[in-house]
Amino acid sequence: MPQHVRIAVDAMGGDFYPSHPVHGALLALKELPGDFSLVLIGDKAKVEQELGRHKHNGTTRLSIHHTTQVVEPGDQPGDMLRNKLDSSMHVGLQLVRDGAADAFLSAGNTGALLAVALRRLQRIEGIRRPALAATFPTLTGNPSLVLDVGANADCKPVYLEQFAVMGAIYARLVLGFDSPRVGLINVGSERGKGNELTQKVHQLLVRLSEDGKVVFSGNIEGNRVFSGECNVLVTDGFTGNIVLKMAEGFKPTMEDMLRQIVRSGHLSQKIFALIGGKIFLKSTIGSLKRAFDYQRYGGVPLLGVNGVVIKAHGRSTPEAFKHAIAMACKEVNAGIVSMIHDQMQNH
Secondary structure (H helix, E strand, O other): OOOOEEEEEEOOOOOOOOHHHHHHHHHHHHHOOOOEEEEEEEOHHHHHHHHHHOOOOOOOOEEEEEOOEOOOOOOOHHHHHHHOOOEHHHHHHHHHHHOOOOEEEEOOOHHHHHHHHHHHOOEOOOOOOOEEEEEEOOOOOOOEEEEOOOOOOOOOHHHHHHHHHHHHHHHHHOOOOOOOEEEEEOOOOOOOOOOHHHHHHHHHHHHHHHOOOOEEEEEEOHHHOOOOOOOEEEOOHHHHHHHHHHHHHHHHHHHHHHHHHHHHOOOOHHHHHHHHHHOHHHHHHHHHHHHOOHHHOOEEEEEOEOOEEEEEOOOOOHHHHHHHHHHHHHHHHHOHHHHHHHHHHOO
């Protein structure tokens, strides 16, 4: 039975704080089903001022936890860990550690979030490195999970082996795949391709598959990342972050290219309007834009720490925050943390 979920939201994180986090929280309370409550972490006066702009009359499902400091984009993790203990990020993760919240959501500094999550929550026993796991659209219409997308630039083979295990658990419990297929992002599809890291990881994943821990489908080249052949794709954080940024850049690049075509005279304004209005933009391009819109996925879970942590995009809109809150609820009710813990004890 779904439990009541308490989510701590970083009201001082992201490019548009506290406006977008607060508005997103209100949208979630208004539009999302389920039994959940939210606590907005941040400067109480600023949060209340933002709530006033939306004529919010108050509810027992929403509260404010006052903090006095803000983690800025340029803050170094080491300095921030020592000097900003009353930041919204520190306090929100401490609430999760103390059991006062079931999940923490932030659009703030990624490096800071990783550092504080490791300090406050620590790693699940047996996990060598946590991973950021991003959901991607595919040709099949079903999402694919890619991890790591930025938490670990330099990886050892065992890290990617554990990413595969965590990713398969997430794909099964949250994305709904009965027996998720795992692939390894590599420069070639044949066994034995790649650098020393991917060759060793391939061997580990073959062994995991033989032991029935995951269903390993082999190497996946870059041109097949969005094919939907695999439900989980594992890679190091350096490569994964490049894939993530390329995907995020697809939508604005496509829009700019269309504008350039029109301005160059290769496609007259009249014809462009006719095609765009009746056929092209409303169907094909519209569908592509929605597929690659990060707002639909809300955020990126940090897997491998003792608590549900969601990293939202720095430019997240209120709609994106709403979807991230829905993701947090789903992860908590799925028992992701305990499932990863149990799997690692049997690994």
